[in-house]
Each structure stands twice: as structure tokens, then as C-alpha cells.
Amino acid sequence: MYRNSRGHPGTVLAAVAVAQFAVALDLSVVNVALPAVRGALGFAPLGLSWVVHAYALTLGGFLLLGGRAADLFGRRRLFVLGLAVFGLCSLAGGLAQAPWQLIAARAGQGLGAAAAAPAALAMLTTTFAEGPRRVRALGVWSGVNAAGGALGVLVGGLLTEYAGWRWVMLVNLPIVAVALALVPAGGVPADARPARRDRLDVLGAVLATCGVGLLVLGVVRTDAEGWGAPVTWVMLVAGAALLAAFVRAEGRTSAPLLRLGLLRGRWVAGANVLVFLSTAGQFAAFYFVSLYMQQVLGMGAAATGAAFVPFSVSLVAGTLVATRITSARTPRTSLVPGALLAAAGLAWFAFISPDGGFLTDVLGPCLVTGFGVGLVIAPVVAAATTGVAPHEAGMASGLMNSSRQLGGCLGLAVLATLAQHRTGTATGPTALNDGYALGLAVAAALFVLAAVVAMGVLPGRPAATPGPRSEPTAETEAERTAKNRTEAPQR
Known part of the structure; x- marks a missing residue:
């Protein structure tokens, strides 16, 4: 039985899927348009990267806060607010007349996505009870999310070439x-008024947002500053220190932004490690294969985008198979072979040649990698929300989305640095090919490590489903001890 009987599950799923497609699309849709954007608005070479980084920075920094705010103030409310901000900032970006206006619009898009994405996933997990129905719903969500990221390259290339770069934002x-039209259509229920509302953990929100933000900023700026620059390490160390302070603060508050006990569960902890590793490998694969086709094979933007269509089709097929497997068994049953298959596809990619072609060097590895990634992305989301109580669905969703964003940023930055080190100062196709091949090989190793984590950490049996809880509370260890002492004489 669905946990929320006031909403129509199919409409909830449709609204969430459409919204997630837009959020995922914007992670890659602007990349192909960057040269056109630079020419139109007069960006400086280093400033152009902020068109991408501004979105990643605000999205990564505010996901935990967005997830917890959805639990406290209403998932539908945060979903609608986040989508509205995202849409208005997309319009502002499409009308931008100066570099700072486009960068500000991209930052606003990230902020809106950070509110909408965890609220959307929390809506799914509270609408569909644990079991086959939730697995199928999360399979749709995961497939749409991955397809949005993969098709962003194609959409960006086609729009830039035939309609102009502004449509990359206006789309x-x-x-x-x-998505907004589906909300009041009788399918997405209004937020229930809680019996008691916990206060928002302001200190935790500041520490988490600033800590994650500094980590993302330090990582994404390595393309300009380099890993050895003092400013890079200042940001990384400061970000790590703030996150350590966040962990300490969360253990002492009665209403945490992230309840640390959530991470003691093998499902949640293992799934978030898997999300981090698999996203790092997946983002890096998109990056290197795209550059290989353009910089080595000499393919245009639209042709490069079209070349990712087989990957998207294979990924959706893998997601469908994973959904059927996970519905009957546990997420680990699909995660281990999926991660190993993705690793095999990326290892095959590592044999790319400067004299190769799409049919000989890209199509086969694309199909294998896409199917393997599809076997991973749906079950890992199901695992990350397994055993989570309804009143903490937003918290778990924000955590998983943060792991995804950090994995993508950090993995891409590290692997791009390794590829650049292999390439050196050379700019010819052979040198570039060698660097991309190394990056793809390391991405394959990340998926092998993900398979090891799935086998060693995730349980082999499904978790017990927690019952609903009408009044969300979170006791600290001190509160539990005091209550036990009070109740002891009565026993």
C-alpha cells in the first residue's frame, strides 16, 4: 500500500521525473555551448569556466540543507519553490547581456535545483512503500536522471548549432x-501539517553548506589554479575542517541537519560510498569520451552529442533490467555485476586510438558501459533510501545527492589532472589520446572498487521497513540517558 494515499502515485512520479530531467540536463547541456557563449558575451578565458562551476558550486553546497528543509517545511513546498527559482534563473540566463549576469543565473539555477532535487526524491520514497513499487519508481527516476545528463550533450550541441546558445538556457x-503543471493536477498531495516541527539546525546548515561549498570550489578551480597552488589547499583544508566541525556539531544537537545514526546503517553508508565512486567514474567517462571524439577524431558538437545516443539507449535498457532484478531480490544483486560490467566497458574504452573511429573505438564500449551504469544507478538509489524512516526521507535524499555531486566534481578534477599530467605540454592527437586513455582506465578502476564495496558492505538481505512516525524527533545520547534515569525508579 502506498504511504501517501492522498496523492496519485503516477502523477507524483511524472512530476518528479520531469523535474529531475531538467536538473540533470543542466549539468552538461551548457558544455558544448561554451565557445559560442564566450564569443557572444566576451568572457575572459578563465571566467568562462564559471558558467559550469557556478551551477556545481551552489548545487553541491546546498543539497544537505535542501533535503532537511524539505522534511521540516514540506516536500511539495520545497519542490515547487525550487522549480520556480530554477525556471526564473533559466530565463534570466537566456536573456543575459553580460558575463556576470549569466554566472549569477547559473548560481541561481544550482540553488533552485538544490531545493527541488532532494524534495523530489523524498516525495518518491514517501509515496511508494519499500518493495517492488518503490524500486520501479526509483528505476524511472534514475533512468531519467542519467538520460538527462547524457542527452545534455546532444541537446546542447543541436541547440547551439541550429537555434543559438541562449536556447541552452531557455529550453x-x-x-x-x-513539472509545475502536474503539481496541482490532483496527483501531488499537499504537505501534511506535522504534530511538532523541529527547528532548523542553523549551525549545521552553515557548517555543511560552507564546508561542501569550499570543497567543491577548491576542486573545480584546479583547472585554473592547479592542485599544487596554495589557494587550492587552503580551500580544501578549510572545507574539510568545516565538515569535521559539522560532524561534531551534529552529534550534540537534538534536531540535526544530518542525523549521524543514519550513517551507521550499512545500506545508507554503503550506498553513499557507491554513489560517490560510480558518479566519479561516470562523469569522467563522459568528459574524456566527449573530448576524444572532438579533439582526436575531429567530430563536431552536434555529431558528438548524437554519438552519445547509443549510450543513453543502453543505459535505459540496463535500468529496466536492474529494476526487474532489484524488485525480486536485493540491490546488491544488480550492483555488483553492473559495476563490473561498467568497469569492463571503460577498460575497453582505454584502448582508444588516435587513428580510430566511432564504430571501432566508441560504439562497442559505449554500449557495454551504458548497460553496466544502468544496472548500478537504479539499485544504488534504492539502497540509499532502504530502511530510512519517512520523516528522514529528505535528509537521506540530500545526503545521496551530495555524495553524487561531490563524487562527480572530485572524480572529474582528479582524473582530468592525471590525464593532463600524462599529456604534458603536447597538443597533438597522439598525446591527447594517451591522456584520455589513462583517465578512462582509472575510471574503470573506480567501478571495480565500487563492486568491492557492494560485496563487502551492503547486506545480502533486505532491511526491515521502518514504520511511519507522526511526530519527527531526534534524541541525542544525553537525552536518552536522562530519560532512562527518570524512568528507572518507575520500573
Whole structure:
């Protein structure tokens, strides 16, 4: 039985899927348009990267806060607010006349996505009870999320070449309009008024947002500053220190932004490690294969985008198979072979040649990698929300989305640095090919490590489903001890 009987599950799933497609699309849709954006708005070479980084920075920094705010103030409310901000900032970006205006719009898009994405996933996990129905719903969510990221390259290339770069931003408007139209259509229920509302953990929110933000900023700026620059290490160390302070603060508050006990569960902890590793490998694979086709094979932007279509089709097929497997068994049953298959595909990619072609060097590895990734992305989301109580669904969703964003940023930055080190100062196709091949080989190793984590950490049996809880509370260890002492004489 669905946990939320006031909403129509199919409409909830449709609204969430459409919104997630827009969020995922914007992670890659602007990349192909960057040269056109630079020419139109007069960006400096280093400033152009902030068109990408501004979105990643605000999205990664505010995901935990967005997830907890959804639990406290209403998932539908945060979902609608986040989508509205995302759509308005997309319009502002499409109308931008100066570099700072586009960068500010991209930052606003990230902020809106950080509110909408965890609220959307929390809506799914509270609408569909644990079991086959939730697995199928999360399979759709995961497939749409991955397809949005993969198709972003194609959409960005086609729009830039045939409609102009501004449509890379404006394309979000009809997508957001469809998602918002589904909300009041009788399918997405209004937020229930809680019996008691915990206060928002302001200190935890500041520490987590600033800590994650500094880590993301330090990582994404390595393309300009380098890993050896003092400013890079200052940001990374400061970010790590703030996150350590966040962990300490969360253990002492009665209403934490992230309840540390959530991480003691093998499902949640193991799934978040898997999300981090697999996203790092997946983002890096997109990056290197795209550059290989453009810089080595000489393919245009639209042709490069079209070349990712087989990957998207294979990924959706893998997601469908994973959904059927996970519905009957546990997520680990699909995660281990999926991670190993993705690793095999990326290892095959590592044999790319400067004299190769799409049919000989890209198509086969693309199909294998896409199917393997599809076997991973749906079950890992199901695992990350297994055993989570309904009142903490937003918290778990924000944590998983943060792991995804950090994995993508950190993995791409580290692997790009390794590839650049292999390439050196050379700019010819052979040198570039060698660097991309190394990056793809390391991405394959990340998926092998993900398979090891799945076998060693995730349980082999499904977790017990927690019952609903009408009044969300979170006791600290001190509170539990005091209550036990009070109750002891009565026993």
C-alpha cells in the first residue's frame, strides 16, 4: 500500500521525473555551448569556466540543507519553490547581456535545483512503500536522471548549432512548466501539517553548506589554479575542517541537519560510498569520451552529442533490467555485476586510438558501459533510501545527492589532472589520446572498487521497513540517558 494515499502515485512520479530531467540536463547541456557563449558575451578565458562551476558550486553546497528543509517545511513546498527559482534563473540566463549576469543565473539555477532535487526524491520514497513499487519508481527516476545528463550533450550541441546558445538556457522553461503543471493536477498531495516541527539546525546548515561549498570550489578551480597552488589547499583544508566541525556539531544537537545514526546503517553508508565512486567514474567517462571524439577524431558538437545516443539507449535498457532484478531480490544483486560490467566497458574504452573511429573505438564500449551504469544507478538509489524512516526521507535524499555531486566534481578534477599530467605540454592527437586513455582506465578502476564495496558492505538481505512516525524527533545520547534515569525508579 502506498504511504501517501492522498496523492496519485503516477502523477507524483511524472512530476518528479520531469523535474529531475531538467536538473540533470543542466549539468552538461551548457558544455558544448561554451565557445559560442564566450564569443557572444566576451568572457575572459578563465571566467568562462564559471558558467559550469557556478551551477556545481551552489548545487553541491546546498543539497544537505535542501533535503532537511524539505522534511521540516514540506516536500511539495520545497519542490515547487525550487522549480520556480530554477525556471526564473533559466530565463534570466537566456536573456543575459553580460558575463556576470549569466554566472549569477547559473548560481541561481544550482540553488533552485538544490531545493527541488532532494524534495523530489523524498516525495518518491514517501509515496511508494519499500518493495517492488518503490524500486520501479526509483528505476524511472534514475533512468531519467542519467538520460538527462547524457542527452545534455546532444541537446546542447543541436541547440547551439541550429537555434543559438541562449536556447541552452531557455529550453528549461517548458520542462519546468510541465513539472509545475502536474503539481496541482490532483496527483501531488499537499504537505501534511506535522504534530511538532523541529527547528532548523542553523549551525549545521552553515557548517555543511560552507564546508561542501569550499570543497567543491577548491576542486573545480584546479583547472585554473592547479592542485599544487596554495589557494587550492587552503580551500580544501578549510572545507574539510568545516565538515569535521559539522560532524561534531551534529552529534550534540537534538534536531540535526544530518542525523549521524543514519550513517551507521550499512545500506545508507554503503550506498553513499557507491554513489560517490560510480558518479566519479561516470562523469569522467563522459568528459574524456566527449573530448576524444572532438579533439582526436575531429567530430563536431552536434555529431558528438548524437554519438552519445547509443549510450543513453543502453543505459535505459540496463535500468529496466536492474529494476526487474532489484524488485525480486536485493540491490546488491544488480550492483555488483553492473559495476563490473561498467568497469569492463571503460577498460575497453582505454584502448582508444588516435587513428580510430566511432564504430571501432566508441560504439562497442559505449554500449557495454551504458548497460553496466544502468544496472548500478537504479539499485544504488534504492539502497540509499532502504530502511530510512519517512520523516528522514529528505535528509537521506540530500545526503545521496551530495555524495553524487561531490563524487562527480572530485572524480572529474582528479582524473582530468592525471590525464593532463600524462599529456604534458603536447597538443597533438597522439598525446591527447594517451591522456584520455589513462583517465578512462582509472575510471574503470573506480567501478571495480565500487563492486568491492557492494560485496563487502551492503547486506545480502533486505532491511526491515521502518514504520511511519507522526511526530519527527531526534534524541541525542544525553537525552536518552536522562530519560532512562527518570524512568528507572518507575520500573
